[in-house]
Amino acid sequence: MKRTHQNGELRLSHANEKVTLVGWVAKRRNLGSLVFIDLRDRSGIVQLVFDETMEESVKDVRNEYVLQVEGIVSERKDKNPKLATGEIEIKVESIKIINTAETTPIIVADETDALEDTRLKYRYLDIRRNQIKNNLILRHEVCLLVRNFLSKLGFVEIETPILCKSTPEGARDYLVPSRISNGKFYALPQSPQLYKQLLMVGGMERYFQIARCFRDEDLRADRQPEFTQIDIEMSFVDEEDVWSVVESLMREIFTQVKGVNLPEFKRLTYVECMSRYGSDKPDTRFGLELNDVTEVFKNTSFEIFKNIIDAKGIINAICLKNGGDKFSRKDLDKLQDYAKVYGAKALSYLKYSNQELSGSIAKVVSDDEKAELIRKFELAENDLLLFIADKKKVAQTALGALRTKLGHDLGLIDESLYNFLWVTNFPMFEYNEEENRYVAAHHPFTSPNLEDVDKLMSNQENCYSRAYDLVLNGYELLSGSIRIHDQKVQAKVFEAIGMSQEEAKDKFGWFIEAFKYGTPPHGGVGIGLERLIMILSGTDNIRDVVAFPKTASASDLMSEAPNSVDEKQLKELGIKLNK
Amino acid sequence: MKRTHQNGELRLSHANEKVTLVGWVAKRRNLGSLVFIDLRDRSGIVQLVFDETMEESVKDVRNEYVLQVEGIVSERKDKNPKLATGEIEIKVESIKIINTAETTPIIVADETDALEDTRLKYRYLDIRRNQIKNNLILRHEVCLLVRNFLSKLGFVEIETPILCKSTPEGARDYLVPSRISNGKFYALPQSPQLYKQLLMVGGMERYFQIARCFRDEDLRADRQPEFTQIDIEMSFVDEEDVWSVVESLMREIFTQVKGVNLPEFKRLTYVECMSRYGSDKPDTRFGLELNDVTEVFKNTSFEIFKNIIDAKGIINAICLKNGGDKFSRKDLDKLQDYAKVYGAKALSYLKYSNQELSGSIAKVVSDDEKAELIRKFELAENDLLLFIADKKKVAQTALGALRTKLGHDLGLIDESLYNFLWVTNFPMFEYNEEENRYVAAHHPFTSPNLEDVDKLMSNQENCYSRAYDLVLNGYELLSGSIRIHDQKVQAKVFEAIGMSQEEAKDKFGWFIEAFKYGTPPHGGVGIGLERLIMILSGTDNIRDVVAFPKTASASDLMSEAPNSVDEKQLKELGIKLNK
Known part of the structure; x- marks a missing residue:
């Protein structure tokens, strides 16, 4: 025994x-x-x-x-x-x-002051620590729960290939040289997107997979070169069907893991979301919403605002109730510096005190405009107004970033809340300055809004799609869409992003061929597993929820991968180093 | 609705x-x-x-x-x-x-006469067919069952990396060039072997993963370049603990999926198995066992047999009861041709009829020897004896292959049986003629039998290991072993396969370093998922149980992967084609 x-x-x-x-x-x-x-x-x-x-x-x-x-x-x-x-x-x-054991390079204890690089090099010792061990166990439990829950709803988990075809129109692929077909390459999948859609063409109706995905991109703190996605696709559905499955799944996870009964999942269109929060993944655990006050300044004599309005820009404001004395002039300068990182040219402010507005633009704002601001924001003693006037996108994004910063800095966030928000109707296209053309904002298989199909060729900028994100506490937890199932619409979308029929056939021919043979309407989502586990475990370090993570330079400090290989191996693969 | x-x-x-x-x-x-x-x-x-x-x-x-x-x-x-x-x-x-749908290139029906290449090209249509669809659903159900069963036993599923370090001493790796570290490469894992052992060092105690594995080998009919393994590892265990988990898992699967109560799992050592069946993965659903009759011929005057015995070869025989009239002279010549494929130089035979032995060696076998054969095999009218005299390994392997062929050809196999057999105590090493040295038969982390540790350096040929296979109806369903957890033993094994300390450190340093810090005894298995689903679904084509399989030349006929990529992509990776 x-x-x-x-x-x-x-x-x-x-x-x-x-x-x-x-x-x-x-x-x-x-x-x-x-x-x-x-x-x-x-x-x-x-x-x-x-x-x-x-x-x-x-x-x-x-x-x-x-x-x-x-x-x-x-x-x-x-x-x-x-x-x-x-x-x-x-x-x-x-x-x-x-x-026996030699003295360990890191101490196996809950608290550690070991450098993360040391912890990664001796990951097997780090895993002995409760923090990492418990995260891995949590990850296992969540995956098992997801699998059982989706299976009960009739979803079938199907493994799609890791050795795939390199596809254009996405992030950078990891490539795998072929030995049998020298000069040719496989690509590791950025997601099972095309395969899961083909499974819908194949009549599987309800598919899921906890799937490994790969992106060869420069890594930010919350990214890994390989990551895992709870990948779901359904046939004969619209948005409501997909959202209903996701919501019930999330309720199950949060009940089981956190003992929390989730509140209602809110919904905002992308346009609403940007105008109210200046972000497509807002943290809605606090207010401090953005206000478009362009109308207040429509007749302004303040030249800077006037020029911006004339150039179709907007004046955006947030109102910090009782915040006037929280910021010195120096603090406000720092906030301005922060806003500038997001492209804003300036941050203006007005403080309300003793029935009067003072501050950076107090002298150039007319009495009527002041009165209108006081009325509109129901200003009270010690309230603070912050303004960014700029191109719409910049004014929204920069003030949205500032809103998030203030929410954190001022402790406005109730950490016990899990606020889910569906952001819907994303733009169909975005303009790629580098390539001087519109590209698909989500991916080119996303269905446009039905009422926007006619605009696909003539008015890309105002064409919205059936893509949606689920946002949780300021993090994008998943994204998905209803896909195109009509070949004619697909052809139009390719045309709209400047892809000729020949080019489309060359790049995606094998995929669009499938759509000739009876394709059901379908849609789905990909849920970032690491992000979900991070939120559930309360860590903000993605490496805390991955058994053997890689560094920001995509290397494994433990095994020292990637490494040099034998000349013989390269020769078999028909490649050589390009020194 | x-x-x-x-x-x-x-x-x-x-x-x-x-x-x-x-x-x-x-x-x-x-x-x-x-x-x-x-x-x-x-x-x-x-x-x-x-x-x-x-x-x-x-x-x-x-x-x-x-x-x-x-x-x-x-x-x-x-x-x-x-x-x-x-x-x-x-x-x-x-x-x-x-x-709508155009006319489909293959007909969506249970029976198809479409070429497999066409079915693979239009896999999404093939998946609409019950055969493929049901296999995929079965695969899903088995995986879910495995996950729930192992989780209840305290196993934690942990995802190990796909972007790994290239390791020597195995099959050929798929390589992935690194963009950030030009000139270096990741390798796709042949199995999670090293990572799962490190999880044991990390104190996870009970790990499993339904894991994707990759081998860049020339493909046989039942292989795929990527395949899936039910990978299990446990700490503080010996063989009995591992086998007990596997047996209970198999019982659960076969009860749930086939409604079958599995019979006892038999056990044979590798040596017993080879001598009785001439194979380390015998189909035990029928008899026709091999018999070493060298002793009968120890004083033979038949020169061919005598020379073989003198050279330490053996005379192996199988006895086909009432089989004498089933084979014409021509049939027996064909059987001999079959045996020759496995290296045998000849197949001899004797028929028993009318109290007499006749056949190819009737004239050179003495009366005493004949009497002894009659006694030993309790020969009756119309019995047939087949002999292969050769080096032990050849005599066993060739006659074992013949045994399997006869079992099939003569309809000796009861297809309703599921005969599980543990084959244990595999040889620790095998001699690699090409490299002129002993190599690890399983992998170099397999524990030798405790009583053979002293032979590691002096007598590799007779050194046996704690490696085991589970065989089902003639197929190797899994292999595994108890691993080395003692650094000193590990060092000896490296030495035994001709690896210097420096070389071992260079190749596996990152791995053996871990064993310094308190490694528990551990062992495990890797179960071939596709093989298991093939047996459960009754197909002998691995591509019938894979959603998007590849051909024997490792290409995907649907997406046409692998394919050519842009020069720009290669440049970023620091490689070029070697034309």
Whole structure:
């Protein structure tokens, strides 16, 4: 018998039982000839106590040694209420050293001051720490829950290929040279998008996959070169059907994992969302909404505002109730610097105090305009107005970023809330300055809004799509869309992004060919698994929820991948290094 | 309401209900102005009936059109007992053509005479066929069952990287050039072997993963360049613990999927298995075992046998009861040709008839030897003995292959049986003629048998390991081992395969470093998922259980991957084609 119990499960109710335990030495201290050892396994820690004179070998036992012990569960005199097993200890009768351990480069404890690079190099030691271990277990539990939940709804999990075809019109692909077909390459999938749509053509009706995806992009803090997506696709559906599945899935996850009954999922169109929050992934746990006050200044004599309005820009404002005394002139300059990062040229402000507005633009704003602002915002003593006047997109984005910063800095956020928001009707296209053409904002298989189909060729800018995001507390948790199932519409969309029929056939021919043979209406989502686990576990570091993560330069500090390979391997693949 | 029911679930009990259905036209026929359409969705087929004069549009409806219909469930006059919904039909009141379809390149029906290449090119149509669709659903169900079963046993599913480090000592890796570190490469994992062992070092104790694996090898009929493995690893275990988990998992799968209560899992060591069946993955659903009759011929005057025995070869025989008249001289020549493929130089035979042995070696076998054969095999009228005399390995392998062929050809196999067999104690090393050294037979982290540790350096040939396979009906379903957890033993094994300390450090340093810090005893298995689903679904074509399979030349006929990529992409990766 290697073990009779998990260490972490022992309680006072086990008192006087003889147990066999295994685990790692988490801590060791001597008290005279008595030795106390905290023995850790995956389930937790239990205290061992024994007499050193009993077994010579114990003298050598150090941290992280692997032990097997036999002993009697006994009630402790000095109970430790912080430990689940703190009411008992094990009076050890025999001990066996299963393996030794050198001094570990990082300490296996809840708190660590080890550099992250060291933790990544010795990831197997980092995984012994509760923080990482528990995140991995949580990730497992959520995945299992997702699989069971979707399966009950009739979804079938289907594995799609990792060795795929390189497709244009997306992020950068990871490539895999072919040995059998020298000079040709596979690409690792950025998502199973095309395959899942083909499964809908194939009549699978309800598909999902917890799927590995790959993007060879320069990594931001919250990205990994390989990541995992809860990928869902459904046939014979519209937006409401997809959202209903996602909402019920999220309710199940948050009930099971957090014990939380989620409030209603709000909805905003992209246009509404940008005008109210200056972001397509707003944190709606606090107010501080944006207000378009262009109308207030329509006859302004303040030249800067006037020029912006004439150039079809807007004046955007947020009102900080009772915030006037929270910001010095210097603070406001810093806020302006912050706004400038997002392209704003300036941040103006007005404080309301003693029935009067003072501040950076107090002298150039007319009395009528002031009165209108006071009325509109129902200004009270010590309120603060912040203005950004600029091109619409800049005024929204910069003030939206400022809103988020203020929400955090001023502690306006109720961290106990989980505010879900559907953002819908995204723009169909966005203009790519570099390529001097419109490109698909989501991907070119996203259905345009039915009423916008006629605008596809003539008015791309005002063409909206059936793409949607689900936002949670300011993070984009998923995105998805209803897809095109009509070949004629697909042809128009390709044309709208400047792709000739020949080009479309060359790039996506194998895919659009499928749509000739009876394609059902379909749509779906891809949910960022790491993001979801990060939110559920309360970490803001994606590497805390990945077993063996990579650094920002896409390298694995533990195995030292990527690495150099033999010349022979390259020769077989028909490639050579381009030095 | 897009649909009220799945087509395949409608029964007589639904009679007179008004239903809305969707699906694909599987068949259409006219009877006067009446039109009958078989409407197919994922759940099955239901018959629609309606009057063509009612709706003009119906005239155009052809196979694989996508329809939405409303109608009343009605009892059929001419019931179809072959169809689950065969007692009813839908009297259609309204019909909507959701999408049209061109004539499909393959017919969507259970039986197909389409070439496999055509089926692979139009895989999305092939998936509409019950055979493929049902296999994919079965695969999903088995995976879900495996996940739930292992989770209940405390196993945690953990995703290990796909972008890994290229490791020597295995099959050929797929490589992925790095853009950020030009000149360096990732490798796709042949299995999560090293990562799962590091998870054991990391204290996860019970890990599993349904993991994608990759091998860039020339493909046999039952291989794919990417395949899936039910990967399991456990700490603080020996063979019995691992086997117990696997056996209970297999029992659960076969009970749930096949309604079969599996018989006892038999066990044989590799040596026993080779001597009794001439194979390390024997089909034990029939007898026809091999017999070493070297002893019978120890004093033979038959020079060929004598020379073989002197050279430490063996004489191996199988006895075909009542098989004497089943084989003409020509048939036996063909069997000999078959044996020669496996390296045998000749196949000898003796028939027993009228109390006498006749046949190819009747004249050179002495009367004493004949008497001994008659006694040993309890020969009766019309029995047949087949002999291969050769080096032990050849005599076993060739006669083992012949045994399998005879088992199939003579219909000796009871197809209803699921005979599981653990083959244990595999050789630790095998001699690689090309490299002129011993290499690890399993992988270099496999533990030697404890009693063979002393032989590691001096007697590699007779060193056996704690590696095991699970064989089902002649197929290797999984392989696994207890791993080395003792650094000293690991060092010896590297030395035994001719790897210097420096070389070992260079190749596996990052991995063996981990073993310094308290490594628990551990072991596990990798179960071939495709093989398991093939056996459960009764197909012998691996491509029937993979959604989007590749051909023997590792290409995807549907997407035409691999393909050529832009020069720009290669430049970013720091590689060029070696023409």
